[in-house]
Amino acid sequence: MSEHEPVAPVPPAGTSTVTDLADGEWHRLHPATPLFRGGLAFIAIIGVIIVNLRDRILELWFGYDDINTGPGDLEADAIDFLVREELIIVALLAALGVLLLLIAGFYFSWRMHTFRITGEAVEVRSGILFRTNRKGRLDRIQGINVGRPFVPRLFGAAKLEISVAGNDANVQLAYLRSRDADALRRDILLLASGARRDTAASPGAPSATGIGGMLDERVGELLAPELDVELTEPKSIVHMSPGRLIGSTFLSETFIILVIMLAAIVVSAVVSGELFLLFAMLPGVIGIGGFLVARITRSLRYSIASTPDGVRVGFGLLSTTNETLPPGRIHSVRVSQPLLWRPFGWWQIAVNRASRSSQSGAAGQQQTTILPVGSLDDVRAVLGLLLPEAASPERQALLEQGLLGTGPGEGGEFRVSPPRARVLRWFSRRRNGFALSPEAVLLRTGAIWRGLVVVPFPRMQSVSVHQGPLLRALRLASVHAHTVAGPISPTLGALDVTDAGRFFDDVAASALRAAQADTSPRWRAGAVDAAPSASAASTTAESETATDPAEPA
């Protein structure tokens, strides 16, 4: 294979990328794209119509007469009318015309749907009558997701979704050839990182010839592990065992609600003798049940691994998604433990991100759940990937104190609520507290539902401190660290008023310092010479702090 051979150094001019899709020219998508994007439904509709008309057609061709159609059959009436009025030819022509028009529409929409990837942006043009042009800046990339819905996956196609900061501001390349999608992701990340790798390992894929070869390739892709071995250095650091996944689902609050609902229905149906109650509640039960099943199947082949360009998280059994999050795109992390998971030591990790993906993640939830369920060791490993600085080995003791500890800890790292806050924090008074490390702020809450929120300073937007009349009477205050919107809201209530004031000052100062030193917009620009094309891409003025190599974002 070519990656074992010494690769000839590529001349520095030009981008050294794996595919030719990232060469700055306009490219088209996978030719079968219209089929995947609604064409299949269209064919299915035609099939249904043909099946329904089969009897009619037989009658027409062979002159059967004994088919009785019900008087209320609208479709049959319409056809009777057409036959009676001898409009059958006109009708067929009209149907053919519509068909041709639709096919032409699909074809042209494919022709007009083009994309290009330059050193500074990903651009997509689409639409026949109403042209749209969407451009995502590479230094604002929050993550790249390769999604393979089941049917396109059978045909060896994949969807590449580039998440840019903002609500639904994503650039979608749907669909590409599966292999291209993986390689293109690497190219885009390479361009976005601001570094220039002089070696470009070619995918080294012998192109399959003939139908047999194509089938082999398809089967190989279906059975292949979700993480492309060639592009991933280490293996997934977390092994998701089916037992734990199913157990955690059965012990989740959703499942308990389902059981209670079922019990309530059965009891009320038995007591009242009205069986229709069973059916009335059925849709809700099916909905929740489906959610739980989807959660299990999606998470069964969960994987998370570290790559040079960030963390890669993969999900899915039949439809798969596989997302790469470049460094510094995680705005806050919450590790939490529902009450029922506690005997087993299971935890769950969610994150706040600046972009909202339209594809759903692990448990049918948004792609904010990074680890659906894991042991304490898994949590340590995943945190180490997500926040390399804030969860470095020397911070592990602090994190552990945040996850499991109560009270201020041995070194008094955590400032907890004072005793007079017991009125507001009945059980968690000694757990409710914060700690500041040089890299992040840690907010620890809950004695029954334990949780720890970590907000890295370089991502924090602002900080505030609040006090209402009730807190004032108790000489308490609450603090908030503001991050981009998401499932996590990093707040901590019922702190001593002087502690809260100190928190406010310290966090504001640390956030300022961290923001100035942050290089994550072009995460490799500091390591290698910044790519000239990438630096030239910055339209705004260069940062005036001369030591800061980061491009203004």
Next chain:
Amino acid sequence: MSTADHDSELDSDLAATVAPTATSYTARRLERPETEWQRVSPRYIVVDMISTLITGVIVTVGSLIPFWLGWEQGWMLGAGFAALFLIVLAVTPRRVRSIGYLLREDDLLFRRGIMFQRFVAVPYGRMQLVDISRGPIARAFGLGELKFVTAAASSGVLIPGLPLDTAEELRDHLVAVAETRRAGL
């Protein structure tokens, strides 16, 4: 450009009015060592009172409809709303005087509230955009409000009651300092 540009219009002794006096009070309250807060224009008190009055009249009249329709005790509803809005009106001057901002070296400090106090610190580099908007009443008094928007919706820095030229100066200043201290998302 410096912070001194902004207090030209503003009443300097306003700062003293919200400074706490009783010590026991101080210990319970959130307080900041900073004293040189920039305050909003006193004219904003009038603006705020007028808009409270308009809302109050509409709500009170609306709540009296059941009374006119024949509900005997309905007047109590109207009276309750009227009393509520009178209290809000009464504390408006103090509430407005509690709003303040301070341009520090690298971040903007903003405070508001007497009963529900809130202090926010936003680094200039986190600015995504600055918005100046003017409602009809505020415009009649030559005032506008300035909104400092970051990537976090919860930052919520909205400085009302700025004289228009102050608001524009402040906006230009914020854009200029944000440019030199730019940070990523």
